[in-house]
Amino acid sequence: MNLIKLIHALPKTELHLHIEGSLEPAMMWNLASKHGVSLPYDSIADIEAAYQFEDLQSFLDLYYQGADVLRDEDDFYQLMMAYLTRCHDDNVVHAEIMFDPQTHTSRGVGFDVFMPGFERAIQDAKQKWGISVYLIMSFLRHLSEKDAIDTLNQARAYYPMIKAVGLDSSELGNPPEKFVKVFAAARALGFKCVAHAGEEGPPEYIWQALDLLHVDRIDHGVRCVEDASLMQRLKDEGMPLTVCPQSNIKLCVFDHMKDHNILSLLDDDLCVTVNADDPSYFGGYLNDNYRALMTHLSMNESQLVKLVKNSFVASFLPTDEKNHWLRKIDALAAQ
Ligand SMILES: Nc1ncnc2[nH]cnc12
Ligand SMILES: [Zn+2]
Numbered sequence: 001m002n003l004i005k006l007i008h009a010l011p012k013t014e015l016h017l018h019i020e021g022s023l024e025p026a027m028m029w030n031l032a033s034k035h036g037v038s039l040p041y042d043s044i045a046d047i048e049a050a051y052q053f054e055d056l057q058s059f060l061d062l063y064y065q066g067a068d069v070l071r072d073e074d075d076f077y078q079l080m081m082a083y084l085t086r087c088h089d090d091n092v093v094h095a096e097i098m099f100d101p102q103t104h105t106s107r108g109v110g111f112d113v114f115m116p117g118f119e120r121a122i123q124d125a126k127q128k129w130g131i132s133v134y135l136i137m138s139f140l141r142h143l144s145e146k147d148a149i150d151t152l153n154q155a156r157a158y159y160p161m162i163k164a165v166g167l168d169s170s171e172l173g174n175p176p177e178k179f180v181k182v183f184a185a186a187r188a189l190g191f192k193c194v195a196h197a198g199e200e201g202p203p204e205y206i207w208q209a210l211d212l213l214h215v216d217r218i219d220h221g222v223r224c225v226e227d228a229s230l231m232q233r234l235k236d237e238g239m240p241l242t243v244c245p246q247s248n249i250k251l252c253v254f255d256h257m258k259d260h261n262i263l264s265l266l267d268d269d270l271c272v273t274v275n276a277d278d279p280s281y282f283g284g285y286l287n288d289n290y291r292a293l294m295t296h297l298s299m300n301e302s303q304l305v306k307l308v309k310n311s312f313v314a315s316f317l318p319t320d321e322k323n324h325w326l327r328k329i330d331a332l333a334a335q
Contacts, residue, residue, distance in 0.1 A: 001335060003301060007290045009332055010304075011325055013094040013311040014087065014275055014286050016219050016242035018138070018168065019118070020067045020100055021278025022083040031069035031078075039069075051281055056200050056251050057170055059281060067103050076117025084125035084133070086279070090287045093325065094315060098136045098166050101151050102143060115158045134163035134316055136194060139182065141167050141174035148182040152189075163316055164192035166219065167209075171201040176208035183213040192216045192316050194242075199253060203227035210239070217242055217314060222253060224270075225261055231268065240271040240314030245292055246284045247277035257296035263303055266310075273311045305333045 001009060025047035032039045041047045053059040070076060080097075087095055104114055118135065125131045137155060139148035155162065165186040167179055176195055183193055197209040199220035206224055209215045210233070221241035224230050234241070243262045247253075254260050265272045274293070279285045284292065290307070293299040299307075312325045 001332075003294055003299075003304065004291065006301065006304060006333070007287055007294070008091055010308045010329055011091055011093045012286060012308055013096070013273075013315045013317075013325075014092050015096045015217070015240075015273055015311060015314060016098070016244055016275035016277055017083070017095060018063075018098045018100065018278050019079060019083060020070070020103060021063060021282075022086075022280050023066055023070070023079060024082065024280045027078065027082065028066050028069050031071070031075055034075075035069060035071045037069050037071075040065075051250075051283075053251055053281075056172075059251055059278070060169060063278065063281060064103060067100075068107060070104065070114070071109060073113050073117040073120075076114040077121045078117075080118050080121035081124065084121060084129075084131055086285050087131055088125070088129045090285055092131070092286055094132045094134075094312075094317060096134045096136055096163065096316060098138045098168065100138050100140060100168065101155065102140045102147060105151065105154065111154055111158055115161060119161060132317075135161055136164040136166045137162050138166035138168045139179065140169040141178065141196075142170040145179050145182055148179060149185065152182060152186060159189065162191065164194055164216070166193075167195035167197075167213070168219070171196060171199055171205065175201070175205050176213050180212050183215075187214060194219055196220055198223035199248075200251075203230050206230055206234075216240075216316075220244065220248075220253075222248060222261055222265075225265070231270070234270050235268065238271050238313075240273060240310065241265065242275050242314070243272050244275045244277035244282075245289050246282045250282040257292050260293075260297060262293065263297050263299060266303055266306060271310050271314055272307065273314050274307050301333070305329060 025044045029044045122133045193215045194217045195209040195215050196219040198206040217240040219242045274289050276286050312322045
C-alpha cells in the first residue's frame with residue numbers, strides 16, 4: 001500500500017486535541033448569529049484570514065475570543081459531533097479529548113451545559129461508528145491554582161465522564177510547580193495526569209511536570225532536545241510526548257516543517273505521537289499532520305507504523321484493547 005493510503009487505512013488514536021480548538025470558522029459564524037454575539041470579523045473568510053500567529057499567546061487570544069460563541073448544550077453537542085465526524089473520516093478509532101472548563105465557567109456557562117452536550121455527541125459517535133472517547137479536563141495555567149481547585153470541585157458530578165486532568169494555556173511564566181496541589185488532589189481521586197510542557201517553555205518545565213505533577217504524558221515536550229539527561233529520562237521511562245507538528249509551525253516553535261524534530265525524537269526511541277492540537281486554527285486534522293511529515297520530513301513506512309503504534313501505547317486504553325489495535329496495525333502494515 002502506498003504511504004498516503006496507509007496513513008488513512010491505519011486505525012489511529014488522537015491524544016492531544018482541544019475541543020475548543022476544533023471550532024471551525026463556519027460554525028463560529030453560525031453560532032455567533034444564533035446567539036447575537038458580535039464578532040470582530042465581516043465574514044467567514046475574514047475569520048480564516050485572521051489565523052496568522054507569531055507565538056502561543058497571539059493564538060490563545062483568538063481561541064478564547066472564538067469560544068465565546070459556545071453558549072448552550074446544543075452548541076457543545078455540535079462542536080463535539082463535528083470533531084468526531086472528522087475522526088470517523090480519518091479512521092481515528094479512539095480519542096482523548098481536552099476541554100477547558102474555565103473558558104466557559106468564567107462566562108457563566110456551567111458544567112451542566114457543556115458536559116451533557118459532550119456526552120450526547122460521544123454516545124452518538126460510539127453508536128454510529130464505534131469510536132471511543134476519554135475526556136481530559138484541562139486547567140488554565142494563566143489562572144491561579146485556587147481557581148483550578150475550585151474547577152476540580154465543581155466537576156464532581158461529572159467525574160465518571162472524565163479520565164484525566166491536564167494543564168494548558170500560556171506556558172511561559174506559569175510553570176508546573178504552580179499546580180502541585182491540584183494535581184495531587186486529582187491523582188488521589190484516580191485521574192490520570194497530563195500537562196503541556198516544553199512547547200514554548202524550557203526543559204525545566206518538563207522536569208517539573210514529571211517530578212512535581214507526576215504526569216503520565218507530556219503534551220508537546222519538543223524542547224526536551226535541549227537537555228540530554230532529560231532525553232535519557234524520557235526514553236528510560238517510555239514517557240509519551242504528544243507532539244503536534246502543524247501547531248508547532250503555526251505558533252513558530254519551528255520555522256518550517258522540514259526543521260521539526262519529531263522524527264529524530266522517534267529515531268532516538270522516544271515514545272512520540274502525532275496530534276492536531278487545535279485543527280481549525282492550525283490548518284489540519286490528524287491525517288493532515290501525518291501527511292505533512294511525509295511531504296516535508298520524508299517519513300517512511302516504518303516510521304509511520306511506529307508513530308501510529310505509539311498513539312495506542314501512549315493512550316489510556318486498557319491493555320487488551322491496545323493489543324487488539326496493535327495486532328490490527330501489524331496485519332495492515334504487512335499487506
Ligand atoms: N497549543 C496549546 N498550548 C497551550 N494551551 C493551549 N490551548 C489550546 N491549545 C494550546
Ligand atoms: Zn495543546
